[in-house]
Amino acid sequence: MELDKKLKFSKDVLELRHKEQKLICLQRYEEAEVVAQKMKKLEEKETKVIEKQMKKHMAKRETKLRERQEKG
Numbered sequence: 001m002e003l004d005k006k007l008k009f010s011k012d013v014l015e016l017r018h019k020e021q022k023l024i025c026l027q028r029y030e031e032a033e034v035v036a037q038k039m040k041k042l043e044e045k046e047t048k049v050i051e052k053q054m055k056k057h058m059a060k061r062e063t064k065l066r067e068r069q070e071k072g
Contacts, residue, residue: 007050013042 016039023032 007047009043009046013039013046016042 016035020032020035020039023029023035
């Protein structure tokens with residue numbers, strides 16, 4: 001599906017990824033795990049929103065195509 005190409009996470013997710021990497025470099029693994037869990041939840045939430053938007057977009061495109069086929 002096109003979802004993989006269109007999937008762009010928010011600044012918050014990117015910042016959490018960066019923070020997790022820093023904590024790993026500092027060998028603060030428990031804190032890194034907490035950050036990773038927050039990041040995972042936020043990514044899942046954003047992915048659901050993006051999937052919903054993509055489905056809506058595809059439904060509109062399908063409707064337009066069906067209308068064109070009926071006319072022509």
